[in-house]
Amino acid sequence: MKRITIIGGGASGTLTAVNLLRNSGEGPLTISLIEKRTEIGRGVAYSTDHDLHFLNVPAGKMSAFPDDPDNFHQWLLSNGFDYAASDFVPRKLYGRYLRELLDDAFANASPNAVINIINDEPENIVFEGDTANVILRSGEKIASDKVVLAFGNFPPPHPSVPDLRFTEQPKYIRNVWEKDVLSVTDKDDAVLVIGTGLSMVDVALRLNDSGHKGPIYVISTRGLVPSVHKLGFNYEQFNDTLLKFERITDVLKEVRKHSVASSDQDSDWRAVIDSIRPATQQLWIGLPIAEKRYFMQHLSRHWNSARHRMPPQVAERLEKNEDGRRF
Numbered sequence: 012m013k014r015i016t017i018i019g020g021g022a023s024g025t026l027t028a029v030n031l032l033r034n035s036g037e038g039p040l041t042i043s044l045i046e047k048r049t050e051i052g053r054g055v056a057y058s059t060d061h062d063l064h065f066l067n068v069p070a071g072k073m074s075a076f077p078d079d080p081d082n083f084h085q086w087l088l089s090n091g092f093d094y095a096a097s098d099f100v101p102r103k104l105y106g107r108y109l110r111e112l113l114d115d116a117f118a119n120a121s122p123n124a125v126i127n128i129i130n131d132e133p134e135n136i137v138f139e140g141d142t143a144n145v146i147l148r149s150g151e152k153i154a155s156d157k158v159v160l161a162f163g164n165f166p167p168p169h170p171s172v173p174d175l176r177f178t179e180q181p182k183y184i185r186n187v188w189e190k191d192v193l194s195v196t197d198k199d200d201a202v203l204v205i206g207t208g209l210s211m212v213d214v215a216l217r218l219n220d221s222g223h224k225g226p227i228y229v230i231s232t233r234g235l236v237p238s239v240h241k242l243g244f245n246y247e248q249f250n251d252t253l254l255k256f257e258r259i260t261d262v263l264k265e266v267r268k269h270s271v272a273s274s275d276q277d278s279d280w281r282a283v284i285d286s287i288r289p290a291t292q293q294l295w296i297g298l299p300i301a302e303k304r305y306f307m308q309h310l311s312r313h314w315n316s317a318r319h320r321m322p323p324q325v326a327e328r329l330e331k332n333e334d335g336r337r338f
């Protein structure tokens with residue numbers, strides 16, 4: 012009997028359960044999927060119900076299965092959502108897709124496979140020989156052969172300033188994914204967003220869409236906002252070359268060289284960035300710690316802006332609001 016406990020039922024936890032069920036064979040398997048939110052599959056990214064909160068990757072590239080790359084797009088079509096593979100679709104649909112994948116995987120799994128979905132939070136893990144006992148808030152104890160930690164990103168820290176009294180104010184939000192910005196703002200409030208990545212974009216869209224009239228200020232160390240997607244270009248991979256480098260500045264030079272070359276080849280720098288996606292994990296793991304530090308300090312914001320892009324319709328919406336205010 013295999014007993015696998017997964018803590019966190021967002022995208023990673025749900026997909027771990029799906030893949031375990033799909034590959035469980037005939038042997039006995041008990042999966043305990045523990046999620047503190049009420050819904051499985053949604054996590055932070057896919058819990059939003061806002062229609063303008065889009066996936067930042069086109070539907071045709073969001074399949075849950077690398078060996079079935081059109082799976083998400085086909086799911087959309089078979090559920091009556093008439094999107095092209097190149098469309099950016101609302102994130103809430105992706106949460107529904109993940110949940111349905113789990114239901115399907117369970118329906119098609121061997122009768123010896125069991126999944127328990129538990130709405131709770133672990134308080135402790137106590138080891139007894141080879142068994143890890145996951146103790147939940149409710150007091151329940153789940154004996155496990157393996158425990159998968161899939162609880163996503165930790166909440167952002169407070170700004171690192173000496174006087175933190177402002178964090179006790181009701182209009183201060185530390186984690187915008189736990190407290191809705193609309194719940195603490197009046198229509199004419201000036202809003203300051205610290206950070207200029209995709210979460211800031213979501214906040215600005217949510218405010219604008221609610222008819223917010225006050226100014227929205229956004230601030231970050233480099234002032235870089237996400238780049239805008241430009242679809243329809245490909246670029247030949249050069250990952251074998253990248254994986255030989257031990258210095259991040261050499262990686263940067265190579266990527267820059269190809270970005271410049273891309274325009275001579277009727278391509279686009281964004282396709283260059285996308286072409287290195289399959290190698291980024293290996294590249295990161297292979298870098299010495301000092302090079303990782305250098306990347307985090309000097310290059311990560313540029314990378315985030317180039318890599319985590321926004322759909323064109325979102326950029327247009329931010330660029331010019333309906334009442335003519337500019338972002």
Ligand SMILES: Cc1cc2nc3c(=O)[nH]c(=O)nc-3n(C[C@H](O)[C@H](O)[C@H](O)COP(=O)(O)OP(=O)(O)OC[C@H]3O[C@@H](n4cnc5c(N)ncnc54)[C@H](O)[C@@H]3O)c2cc1C
Pocket residue numbers: 018019020021022023024045046047048053054055056057065066067068102131132133161162163164209210213
């Ligand atoms: C706003 C936003 C938009 C994004 N958009 C995209 C996108 O368009 N495309 C893309 O590929 N990626 C996107 N991402 C990245 C996205 O986060 C990852 O793709 C993926 O959802 C991460 O999955 P995860 O399971 O690691 O984390 P999450 O999906 O956040 O799941 C973690 C889960 O663990 C639960 N949990 C945490 N602690 C506990 C605990 N102690 N006990 C029980 N449960 C716990 C949480 O409630 C949550 O449900 C986005 C991220 C954000 C924040």
